[in-house]
Amino acid sequence: MRRRAVVLFGLALAAGCTKGPQGPTLEPVATDSVQDQEATFQVDVSWRRVATREAQIVVKMTTVGIEQTDKLVVDVKSTGFVITEGVPDWMGFIRPREKYSHQVSYKLLDDEDSGRIDVSIRRSLDSTLLWSTELLFDASGGQITLAQ
Numbered sequence: 001m002r003r004r005a006v007v008l009f010g011l012a013l014a015a016g017c018t019k020g021p022q023g024p025t026l027e028p029v030a031t032d033s034v035q036d037q038e039a040t041f042q043v044d045v046s047w048r049r050v051a052t053r054e055a056q057i058v059v060k061m062t063t064v065g066i067e068q069t070d071k072l073v074v075d076v077k078s079t080g081f082v083i084t085e086g087v088p089d090w091m092g093f094i095r096p097r098e099k100y101s102h103q104v105s106y107k108l109l110d111d112e113d114s115g116r117i118d119v120s121i122r123r124s125l126d127s128t129l130l131w132s133t134e135l136l137f138d139a140s141g142g143q144i145t146l147a148q
Contacts, residue, residue: 039094042062042063062098063097073090080112081112115137119135
């Protein structure tokens with residue numbers, strides 16, 4: 001009798017455990033191959049809507065080949081936004097066969113309907129710009145969107 005009650009309780013729990021709605025998927029913005037002296041790495045920048053006026057930026061980097069990059073600085077700067085989660089910069093090496101991901105979330109300031117996020121990758125040693133892109137966002141329609 002006790003075993004049957006445990007089984008029924010377990011089935012009741014399983015029936016009540018439905019998978020909740022998935023968060024918004026990442027939308028690719030830019031993909032590029034970047035050369036850093038002897039090393040080459042792939043950069044993928046994506047974004048997703050976190051809230052009505054909030055966006056998360058994700059920068060993924062992977063080496064192509066067997067050479068390690070120099071020490072790099074990934075900078076995600078904004079105009080018209082305030083950071084809600086994460087930090088705007090990442091510093092480190094991209095080692096062969098390893099993947100690195102940096103993410104930061106921004107919310108549009110209350111008095112702004114648009115904003116800009118600049119993503120750049122520089123060599124730490126001499127600040128040489130290796131790659132950059134600019135993302136323009138608009139929230140005039142109520143939801144934050146990436147401007148075309």
